[in-house]
Amino acid sequence: MGNHKHKTSNVPDDIFTDHVLVNSEASPLNSRSPQRRSGNLRLLSEPKVSEEGLAPSISGHSAAPSKTSSEAAFTLRGRPVRAWLTSLGINLVPCSAPWWAPWANLYHPPDCIPFEEILSACARERSSTLPCAAHQQHLIIYTFKRSRRKQCVWKPCRLVLKCKSAELVQEWAMRINMVIRTETQRPTNLLVIINPFGGARKARNIWRKKAEPVFLLAGIKSTVVETQRADHAKEIVTGLSLSELQSFDGFIAVGGDGLFQEILNGLLAIRGNGGQAGQVAAHLRLGHIPAGSTDAVAYSLNGCRCQATAALHIALGDRTPLDVMRVDMSSGAHRYAVCVASYGYMGDLMRTSERLRFLGPARYGLAGAWTLLRGAAYDAEVSYLPAPGTASTAASKECRAACSVCSPTVPSRDVGQEAAFMSSSRKSLTEDGWVQRQGRYKSIMAVVTSCRSDMSSKGLSPHGHLCDGRLHLVLVHASSRLQYLRFLASIPREGVQAGKFPFVEMIDCAAVHLTPVGAQSCWNVDGELLPDTEVTMKVHRGLADVFARGIE
Numbered sequence: 001m002g003n004h005k006h007k008t009s010n011v012p013d014d015i016f017t018d019h020v021l022v023n024s025e026a027s028p029l030n031s032r033s034p035q036r037r038s039g040n041l042r043l044l045s046e047p048k049v050s051e052e053g054l055a056p057s058i059s060g061h062s063a064a065p066s067k068t069s070s071e072a073a074f075t076l077r078g079r080p081v082r083a084w085l086t087s088l089g090i091n092l093v094p095c096s097a098p099w100w101a102p103w104a105n106l107y108h109p110p111d112c113i114p115f116e117e118i119l120s121a122c123a124r125e126r127s128s129t130l131p132c133a134a135h136q137q138h139l140i141i142y143t144f145k146r147s148r149r150k151q152c153v154w155k156p157c158r159l160v161l162k163c164k165s166a167e168l169v170q171e172w173a174m175r176i177n178m179v180i181r182t183e184t185q186r187p188t189n190l191l192v193i194i195n196p197f198g199g200a201r202k203a204r205n206i207w208r209k210k211a212e213p214v215f216l217l218a219g220i221k222s223t224v225v226e227t228q229r230a231d232h233a234k235e236i237v238t239g240l241s242l243s244e245l246q247s248f249d250g251f252i253a254v255g256g257d258g259l260f261q262e263i264l265n266g267l268l269a270i271r272g273n274g275g276q277a278g279q280v281a282a283h284l285r286l287g288h289i290p291a292g293s294t295d296a297v298a299y300s301l302n303g304c305r306c307q308a309t310a311a312l313h314i315a316l317g318d319r320t321p322l323d324v325m326r327v328d329m330s331s332g333a334h335r336y337a338v339c340v341a342s343y344g345y346m347g348d349l350m351r352t353s354e355r356l357r358f359l360g361p362a363r364y365g366l367a368g369a370w371t372l373l374r375g376a377a378y379d380a381e382v383s384y385l386p387a388p389g390t391a392s393t394a395a396s397k398e399c400r401a402a403c404s405v406c407s408p409t410v411p412s413r414d415v416g417q418e419a420a421f422m423s424s425s426r427k428s429l430t431e432d433g434w435v436q437r438q439g440r441y442k443s444i445m446a447v448v449t450s451c452r453s454d455m456s457s458k459g460l461s462p463h464g465h466l467c468d469g470r471l472h473l474v475l476v477h478a479s480s481r482l483q484y485l486r487f488l489a490s491i492p493r494e495g496v497q498a499g500k501f502p503f504v505e506m507i508d509c510a511a512v513h514l515t516p517v518g519a520q521s522c523w524n525v526d527g528e529l530l531p532d533t534e535v536t537m538k539v540h541r542g543l544a545d546v547f548a549r550g551i552e
C-alpha cells in the first residue's frame, strides 16, 4: 500500500481557480438583481452587522479572538474589502463599489464563505516585483463555488485576500483551520482504491489531478492502492486488520460502479462477520470518485459525474445513508448493490459489451444497438412483495439534499439491522403478501436509487430515493422493436415513467423474486454479470453510509 501524506504548503493547487468578483446574480449593489443565489455566497446572519460594521467572535471557541483581530481590511483582486470572522464563517463587504456597478450588474464580491465550505486556509508571502515595495501577505482560502448552470456541480476555487501584515494572515489562517478541525464529520484518513482498468483507463490520472489535490488541501491522509485484478478491491478491504480498520474514516473507489460495488461488498462482509471489526466497519463511509464507464453511483449521489465535486463532498465530510439491495442467487451466493439489477435487454447488453471492453465506454452504444436488433424477449415468473405504506409521497418528490422522504429515518447500526442484512433475501419468500406474475418480458429491472447516468440524467427511476427502503420494479412486456426503441429513447429525457407506455409497468416493492422459464438472459447487477439467473432481491434501508449529501 502506498501511503501519501502531504503538507498544505507543498500542495499543487492548480485546479483551484481564483474566486472572481463577477456574479451577475443577487448583487447587493445592484437593486435590479433578483434575490436568487447561485453560489455558496450569502451573508451569514450571525452576527448582525451594526452601524460600525463588525461584531465578530468565534463563539464558544476556546481561543476566542479579540474584537480587533476578528476584523480586518484586505484587498481582494485589487479592491479593498472588510472581512470579519463569525462563528459560522467569513463575511466580506466591499469598502467601495466601482462606478459602473449599478449599471453593469457584474460586480459582486463574495459576501460570505461558511466554514463548512472551506477546505483549509494558508498564509503565504509574495515578494513584490518592485524592489522598494513591501512584500504582500496572502491569506489563501480554499473553497468551492457552485456552477451557475447546475448548482450541484462544484468547482474548487480559492479566495486570495491580501494585506501587509504577516502576523494577521497567519493568525487568520490558523484560526480558520482551527475551526475546521473541530468539525468531526470530516475524514482525516482514507483508503483510496483505484481501478486503472475501468472506463477509459484514466482512473490513475483522475486521482492525481482531480481528487488528490483536494484531499491534500483538506489535510486528509490517503493510503492509495491499485487493483491488480477483478475482485481485488474486495480482497483488499476484507484483508484489513482491526487496527487498520480503526485508523480509516472510509474507503474511496476511484473507478466505476463495479469497483464501488466490490468495496461495498467487502465492507458488508466485515460487518456481517460481527465482532469488533464489524462494529468499526459499521461506521465507515464509502465514497465514489467517478472514473468508470457509467458511474451511476456518483451521479445518483451528487447529481453529476464531476470528479472534483465528488472529491469535495468527501473532503468536507458529507454523510448520508444509502439503500442497499441484497441479491441472493439459487446457488447460495449473494451480492450487494446500490443502483440497479436488470434482466433481459440490459443483461444481454452487458454480456455483449464485456466482449467489447477494448473499445472503452463506446462499447455500450454498439452492444445496445446489437441487442436491440436481436429483439429477444424472455419468459419468466416474477414475484414481488409490495412496499409497505403508500408510494404517493416518495413518488411525487425528486430526491434532493435534505430530502424529506429520506431524512426522517437515519437507521441505527444496531445488532438487529446487522443481522437482517446478513440473512438471505430468500427467507422473505415465506412472508405473506407476495404477488405473482408470469409473462414474456423484454426487460425486468429492480432499481434501488434514482440510478442517474449520462444516459439518463434524471435517472432510470426519476422518483427513486437514496434512502426510502423501496425497490422500483420495472416490467417491460414483450413488444415490437420499434415500441421498445421508443421506450429506450424516452429514458434519457425522463427516465421510466409509470403509465407512459402500455407495455411498461412500474411497481414499488420491498423484495423481488425471478424464476426464468425456458430460454434465459442474464442478470446485470450494477454493471457486473451474475453467474445465476434465479434470484431474490431485497432492499435494506440506509444500510451503508456514503460521503454525499444528495443532489443540491
Ligand SMILES: Nc1ncnc2c1ncn2[C@@H]1O[C@H](COP(=O)(O)OP(=O)(O)OP(=O)(O)O)[C@@H](O)[C@H]1O
Pocket: 195, 196, 197, 198, 199, 200, 227, 228, 229, 230, 231, 232, 255, 256, 257, 258, 259, 260, 262, 291, 292, 293, 294, 295, 296, 526, 527, 528
Ligand atoms: N486491475 C484490474 N484488471 C482487470 N479487471 C479489473 C482490475 N481492477 C478491477 N477490475 C474489474 O473491472 C471491472 C470494471 O471495473 P469498473 O466498474 O471500475 O469500471 P467500468 O465497468 O468501466 O465502469 P462502470 O461499472 O461504471 O460501467 C470490475 O468488475 C472489477 O472487478
